[in-house]
Amino acid sequence: MEDIKGAGSSGDDKENLDNEGKFLNHTPILDELEGGKWPSFISGFKELAERTEKPMIRGVMDQLEYSYKTKMGYWKGGLVTVKGYGAGIITRFSMIKDKFPEATEFHTFRVQPAPGLHYNTKMLREVCDIWEKHGSGFINMHGQSGNLQLIGIEQDKTQECFDELNQAGWDLGGAGATVRTAASCVGPARCEQACFDNLKVHEKVLKNYAGMTHRPEFNYKLKFKFSACPNDCANAIMRADVALIGTWRDSIQIEQEYVKEWIDEYGEDALFDQVVNMCPTKAISHKIGTSTIEIDNKNCVRCMHCINVIPKALSPGKERGASLLIGGKNTLKVGVNLGSMMIPFLKLDTDEEVEEFIEMMDEIIDWWDETGLDHERVGETIERVGMKQFLEAVGIEANIDMIVRPRDNPYYKKEYESAT
Amino acid sequence: MSFEYEGSNIETDENGYLVSLEDWSEGVAGKLAEDEEINMNDQHWEIINFLRDYYQEFQIAPAVKVLTKAIAKKNDIHKKEASVFLYDLFPNGPGLQACKIAGLPKPTGCV
Numbered sequence: 001m002e003d004i005k006g007a008g009s010s011g012d013d014k015e016n017l018d019n020e021g022k023f024l025n026h027t028p029i030l031d032e033l034e035g036g037k038w039p040s041f042i043s044g045f046k047e048l049a050e051r052t053e054k055p056m057i058r059g060v061m062d063q064l065e066y067s068y069k070t071k072m073g074y075w076k077g078g079l080v081t082v083k084g085y086g087a088g089i090i091t092r093f094s095m096i097k098d099k100f101p102e103a104t105e106f107h108t109f110r111v112q113p114a115p116g117l118h119y120n121t122k123m124l125r126e127v128c129d130i131w132e133k134h135g136s137g138f139i140n141m142h143g144q145s146g147n148l149q150l151i152g153i154e155q156d157k158t159q160e161c162f163d164e165l166n167q168a169g170w171d172l173g174g175a176g177a178t179v180r181t182a183a184s185c186v187g188p189a190r191c192e193q194a195c196f197d198n199l200k201v202h203e204k205v206l207k208n209y210a211g212m213t214h215r216p217e218f219n220y221k222l223k224f225k226f227s228a229c230p231n232d233c234a235n236a237i238m239r240a241d242v243a244l245i246g247t248w249r250d251s252i253q254i255e256q257e258y259v260k261e262w263i264d265e266y267g268e269d270a271l272f273d274q275v276v277n278m279c280p281t282k283a284i285s286h287k288i289g290t291s292t293i294e295i296d297n298k299n300c301v302r303c304m305h306c307i308n309v310i311p312k313a314l315s316p317g318k319e320r321g322a323s324l325l326i327g328g329k330n331t332l333k334v335g336v337n338l339g340s341m342m343i344p345f346l347k348l349d350t351d352e353e354v355e356e357f358i359e360m361m362d363e364i365i366d367w368w369d370e371t372g373l374d375h376e377r378v379g380e381t382i383e384r385v386g387m388k389q390f391l392e393a394v395g396i397e398a399n400i401d402m403i404v405r406p407r408d409n410p411y412y413k414k415e416y417e418s419a420t
Numbered sequence: 421m422s423f424e425y426e427g428s429n430i431e432t433d434e435n436g437y438l439v440s441l442e443d444w445s446e447g448v449a450g451k452l453a454e455d456e457e458i459n460m461n462d463q464h465w466e467i468i469n470f471l472r473d474y475y476q477e478f479q480i481a482p483a484v485k486v487l488t489k490a491i492a493k494k495n496d497i498h499k500k501e502a503s504v505f506l507y508d509l510f511p512n513g514p515g516l517q518a519c520k521i522a523g524l525p526k527p528t529g530c531v
Contacts, residue, residue, distance in 0.1 A: 211500060
């Protein structure tokens with residue numbers, strides 16, 4: 001605390017900040033952030049503060065100004081919950097509340113969005129109104145966690161605010177050692193490349209793991225993400241312990257008449273530059289002078305590039321499903337991991353198939369809960385004890401398609417067969 | 421902060437957790453539970469005693485995961501049920517409320 005006292009030069013705090021009868025105090029350093037080319041969060045802060053005159057916002061701005069001056073952050077954590085919930089509210093207590101009493105508390109509500117971030121305007125209006133009534137009014141859509149983040153509320157008001165949100169149909173998201181709020185791309189709702197109904201799977205998973213979302217009892221967090229095609233718009237492979245990514249197991253569908261149309265419009269050179277030569281496995285061929293392309297589907301690694309360039313002519317195969325990848329995460333005990341291929345092809349069309357998937361996840365979560373160390377993500381546990389042990393424990397058969405990355409390093413080792 | 425109990429002054433931290441473990445008694449626990457709006461029954465006491473035993477052995481409050489598993493084993497129920505059971509007894513979270521009533525320090529970090 002000595003540092004804090006010494007950092008601000010004497011006597012400059014209150015007098016100079018006073019802003020001639022205006023609601024907000026002077027914040028010269030924060031004002032600099034409004035000068036650039038891009039929209040500034042400071043302008044948003046000011047607008048909301050002047051309109052609502054909430055002292056909390058003024059306090060936070062004063063503390064932030066002071067933070068920039070001293071180059072120190074002054075928020076600390078704690079525990080704030082609502083009845084029946086062990087997680088969902090991220091606490092932010094000021095370490096220097098004596099200096100900035102208006103900034104004493106500024107907690108965050110994590111609210112779960114609907115799968116694929118589909119809202120209707122009525123629900124959005126309601127959440128805005130409720131939040132402005134009880135909290136600061138700031139909403140972050142969407143934080144890295146995939147939640148609707150409602151930023152800035154005092155502990156005393158959390159229960160009342162939560163009750164109103166809950167009545168309006170919202171629920172808190174995950175935080176701490178829980179099943180976290182899942183994320184999905186827009187899926188079949190708005191995208192023709194979707195290979196499975198990720199929104200339906202998301203909804204079922206969300207409902208099934210509601211308890212584990214609200215009551216932290218794991219080693220650490222567990223994240224589900226669902227991308228309906230290999231474009232992976234939900235970033236599932238990088239950011240989810242459990243990633244379902246849509247795929248197909250037959251051939252890319254080609255409509256040659258639209259290939260011709262594309263060549264007529266952009267030329268053969270463009271076809272070579274943008275499609276044929278960009279194929280990472282050289283699986284696409286085109287004979288000069290013709291107006292068709294051929295795809296060697298056995299060598300296709302589902303990178304989606306050609307489909308994205310000529311979406312009219314090419315589309316994912318007819319037999320569609322999803323791949324299950326496990327263990328993606330950012331740096332923690334070991335470095336960054338991409339998800340590892342566990343099940344190359346899963347059908348997820350019927351309710352029974354989705355139930356089976358959830359049962360398999362229960363199995364995997366149980367194993368990780370028993371085997372994992374404190375603060376260990378499921379991918380790290382698998383890396384520590386070995387893939388073989390993991391597969392045996394959860395009852396998944398080893399398969400040559402289980403790989404670290406495409407065309408490389410199979411876990412599978414073939415039995416030695418003598419030459420005789 | 422502090423409160424009076426049977427003539428003696430009991431010191432707490434700013435969140436109402438006992439500063440000294442020695443100040444705890446069943447009566448004090450009852451007073452703490454009253455403040456948390458919890459009607460103590462045998463099931464509550466079981467959890468409180470478990471927490472105190474654990475703390476005496478390991479000098480730290482158990483992680484919620486450990487507590488949940490122990491309760492599941494003791495009552496012969498599934499972990500998921502144990503979790504619901506714990507939150508029914510202590511709606512604001514066994515970490516926060518049960519530790520306070522058991523006279524343990526406030527759990528730190530993300531529980």
